[in-house]
Amino acid sequence: MKISQPKRTRWVYIGVILMLLALISFSILPLVSSIAQEARVLNGSSSESTQAEKALETRALGYQLVLEREPDNQNALEGLLEVRLQQGDLKKAIEPIEKLAQLNPQQTDYTILLAQAKQQVGDYEGAIAAYRTILASQPTDIQALKGMTELLLAQNRGGEAVSLVQKTLVEAIKDKAAKTDSVEAVNVTSLQLLLGEIYIEQERYSEALAVYEQAIKSNGEDFRPLLAKALILQKQGKNAEAEPIFDRAVALAPVQYKDRIKKMALGASDWEKKARAN
Template sequence: MSQKRSPWLNLVLILAVLAFVGFSMIPLIGSIFEGNEPTAGASPAATPTISSEQQAKLEAEAKGYELVVQREPNNTTALRGLVEARLRLGDIKGVISPLEQLAKLNPDQTDYVILLAQAKQQVGDREGAAQAYRDVLASEQGNMNALQGLVSLLVQQGRPEAAIGELQKKLKTAASINEFQPDTIDIVGVQMLLGQVYASQKRYTEALTVYDEAIKSNEQAWRPVLAKALIFKQQGKTAEAEPLFTKAISLAPAQHKDQIKQLATPSEQPEPNSSSTNEKPELSEPLPTVSP
């Protein structure tokens, strides 16, 4: 039976979406993983639902791709088909080997490595997942999908300070990196993620400070404005939240305005015992696929 999320956890999940609005991730991994573990984009009760006929078809497809890969281990089309079929069957462990081969065959396509990291994280190989994320960041310093994955993993391991350290280090080097390679690192995106980590630890003052810095660096950035509004709303500071919601609506792209209006509407009062005091906060995963 699913448990009702606390208002605080809902806030953290919303901030996660804000942190990565505009960053895409392989849609397949998001849709499939949502059926195996609750994520930011899935309802708590979400479960995979395929008919026996669909399952038999997918099993046959997977077997066919397996035979092709056995004969042609470098056949990218067959490897991708095998990954997709096994994911749709919920066989997360089974996608690791073909993903490793795809990553090897396509060293310039880091999405395969990030997908591999997510699969390893799902099956409990956190060290392997962390190394995969770090491998991507070593070659692409501004890869926000990999950074978010690594930070999420660290928080799940109960290492929020390590996550904060990774983000602070990224911010310290961002200006010099961008000077030589403009727009390599999305500074506001990193600040949004740092604010999300602070919020996940209920360190709201520090989160608000980070959002203020993001706003100062880019007065047209609507995400930190909305993030501040959400924190004030969570704290019951309606007077502070309302003008921020209004400003966020005015700054946001048209496709996000209605959603912000919904977030601005009054919510139910939190239940006294809606979450366990021993609950470990987590960041959302996989990455949201919201367009800017």
């Protein structure tokens, strides 16, 4: 992945990511991103920090004793995981996550969390293996695909990321057309958006636009490909072309996203001035 990008390119990229994720539900995934925050809580005064650390280690020992007797006790595993995250010790958190993922193969959140944790500690191949475990049985799982492609991009393996999403998209469209699978239009659109996101990261804007055009034609009621197309046109300085597309995206978007899209279209400062004037 590129270390730096022009400011406007980064704005387009962030905007597309926000809208891609808008309709995806995450349950326990924020646990990994909260590790730093949890660790900071422990870094108050030295005495308070020491007491908190001792209390957490006592809790961890209690859960470990339970697991020695009942290695599949999910309450103890979840408790130990919570403690390790509060301690900011991601390496020690991996063991209970792995066990929870094994015990709950249909609950992909644990496997995605495992992949994220392994990525954070630098075990990239382990992270990829975790994502592949999910994709082997659920090839259109957008959370796993997004995590997998971000990891590949971070390793400068953009070609593999494109190939993976292209192949998945082709199969999803075939299944949808043949009605052999319960692939909803929003899932196909999300795959198209993910492919476009990868193209944007590689600054392949014409290819991203082509993907978004296909998404708009096949699912005209989804605001996300419209927004993605408008953002690219805006980045290219084609504001006159982008403006009506932004308007269509606003009209179709759920209420909670309308103001955000307007800010993207006008620029946050201009929108705030306009809002105050009204």
